[in-house]
Amino acid sequence: MRVAMIGVGYVGLVSGACFSEFGHDVVCIDSDAGRIAGLERGEIPIYEPGLDELVARNRAAGRLRFTTDLKVAMDGAEAVFIAVGTPSRRGDGHADLSYVYQAARDISAQLKNYAVIVTKSTVPVGTGREVERIIHAARPDAEFDVASNPEFLREGSAIGDFMRPDRIVIGTESERAKEILRRIYRPLSLRETPLLFADLETAELIKYAANAFLALKISYINQISDLCEKVGADVHDVARGIGLDGRIGPKFLHPGPGYGGSCFPKDTNALMHTAREVGAPLSLVEATVSYNEARKSDMAERVLALLDGNAKGKRVAILGLTFKPNTDDMREAPSLTILPRLRAAGIEVTAHDPAGMEEARKLMPDVIYCEDAYETLAGADALVLLTEWNAYRGMDIRRMHGLMRQPLVIDLRNVYRSREMRRAGFTYHSLGRPKWR
Known part of the structure; x- marks a missing residue:
C-alpha cells in the first residue's frame, strides 16, 4: 500500500x-x-x-x-x-x-x-x-x-x-x-x-488515559518508597508483592526522581485541562502532576541535605542526564531541575550521559561535561546517579571509590546493592530500601 x-x-x-x-x-x-x-x-x-x-x-x-x-x-x-x-x-x-x-x-x-x-x-x-x-x-x-x-x-x-x-x-x-x-x-x-x-473521541481519549494512568503508577510507587524509608520496609519487595497481582502488574513500579520525557508531562497536563474545561476534573491526575514536580525538587534537596548543609565549593558528579536510558531526550528530565538547584547552591557539577550531553550542554551550559563516566568522578565529594543506563550498572566500584574525594553515593535509581557499596567503603543512599539491602 x-x-x-x-x-x-x-x-x-x-x-x-x-x-x-x-x-x-x-x-x-x-x-x-x-x-x-x-x-x-x-x-x-x-x-x-x-x-x-x-x-x-x-x-x-x-x-x-x-x-x-x-x-x-x-x-x-x-x-x-x-x-x-x-x-x-x-x-x-x-x-x-x-x-x-x-x-x-x-x-x-x-x-x-x-x-x-x-x-x-x-x-x-x-x-x-x-x-x-x-x-x-x-x-x-x-x-x-x-x-x-x-x-x-x-x-x-x-x-x-x-x-x-x-x-x-x-x-x-x-x-x-x-x-x-x-x-x-x-x-x-x-x-x-x-x-x-x-469512534474518534474514544480513540483519542484512550491514549491520554493510558499515559495518565502510567504516570499515576510511577508517582504512587515513589510515595510508597518514601513511606518505606520511614518504616524500614523495602520498596522493591513491596513492588514485587503488589506487581504479582494480575490486576496491578509489575511495570512502572520502580522508584526514581520523578517522570519526565516527551509524553507523560505533556499528556497529563493536556488531559487535566480538557477535563476541567468540560466540567469533569480529574483530581487524581492533578495530584500526580503536582506531586511529580515536587518530587524533582525534593530530590535536589535530598542531595543538598546529604552534603551536610555545607555544599558550597563541593564537587558533585552526575551519572545520567536524559529522562530515561536509551534515548537522547532531555525534555522534562529530572536533571533539568536537580542540576540547576545544585549549581545555585555553589556546587561544581560534573556530568556524563551516553547520549544526552549534546542537548544538555545547550540547556545547562554551566555544568562540566565529561566524555568518560570515570572522569566524571575524579575529585567528587558525591556521586548522584540519575539515569539507569546499563553502562553504569557494570562500573568498577573499587575504581569509583579510588577516584572520589569523598565516597558518598546517592543512587536515585537503585542501580547498586547497598551491601556491596558499603563493603567497598561507600556511604550509600538509595530510595525506599533499608540500609542493609
Whole structure:
C-alpha cells in the first residue's frame, strides 16, 4: 500500500520506517529541508536503537523515501498519517494543535483521490472532528475519511513496541477506513495483535488515559518508597508483592526522581485541562502532576541535605542526564531541575550521559561535561546517579571509590546493592530500601 507520513520527528520517522518494513511504500514529508536532506544522506536526527539500520534497509529496498513536497508524497496514497508535534502550549498547558491543523489545511490542497487521513500524533478529544471540518471547509468536493490511530511507543524501545504492540487502537466510523487500516496493519495479524476499533473521541481519549494512568503508577510507587524509608520496609519487595497481582502488574513500579520525557508531562497536563474545561476534573491526575514536580525538587534537596548543609565549593558528579536510558531526550528530565538547584547552591557539577550531553550542554551550559563516566568522578565529594543506563550498572566500584574525594553515593535509581557499596567503603543512599539491602 502507498502511505504518506507527515512529520519525521520521533513518531513519524519510527512509524514510517516500520510501515516500510511491513512492505508498504512509504513517503515521509517534513517542512524542514535540512532534516530531509540529512535523512537522504542516512543521518538519523533522533537517538533510537536500531532505527538507523531499519531506515537504511528500507531505503535501499526502495520502500522508504523522504521529501519536502507533500504533492509528491500524497500522489496515490491510500492513507495519510499526521505525525507532527503537539507540544504543551505556553501559558495554559493545553496541547498546541497548530501543526496538526496546518497539516490538515495542506492535505486539503493536495487531495486528488480518496484517502484516510489518520491522526498519529497524540491529540485531545475533538481534534479529529476539527481536522475533518477543516478539510471539508476547504474541499467540500473531496472524498476522504478521518481516523485516529494513537501511538504507544516508548523511547528506547520504539521499534519493538511498533512491531510487537499490545494493541492497535483505531478510531473511525467508516467501514472503508477500517478496511484500509486493517490492510496496513495486516502483518501484525500473524501475532494475533488485538485491533481495537472505536469512534474518534474514544480513540483519542484512550491514549491520554493510558499515559495518565502510567504516570499515576510511577508517582504512587515513589510515595510508597518514601513511606518505606520511614518504616524500614523495602520498596522493591513491596513492588514485587503488589506487581504479582494480575490486576496491578509489575511495570512502572520502580522508584526514581520523578517522570519526565516527551509524553507523560505533556499528556497529563493536556488531559487535566480538557477535563476541567468540560466540567469533569480529574483530581487524581492533578495530584500526580503536582506531586511529580515536587518530587524533582525534593530530590535536589535530598542531595543538598546529604552534603551536610555545607555544599558550597563541593564537587558533585552526575551519572545520567536524559529522562530515561536509551534515548537522547532531555525534555522534562529530572536533571533539568536537580542540576540547576545544585549549581545555585555553589556546587561544581560534573556530568556524563551516553547520549544526552549534546542537548544538555545547550540547556545547562554551566555544568562540566565529561566524555568518560570515570572522569566524571575524579575529585567528587558525591556521586548522584540519575539515569539507569546499563553502562553504569557494570562500573568498577573499587575504581569509583579510588577516584572520589569523598565516597558518598546517592543512587536515585537503585542501580547498586547497598551491601556491596558499603563493603567497598561507600556511604550509600538509595530510595525506599533499608540500609542493609
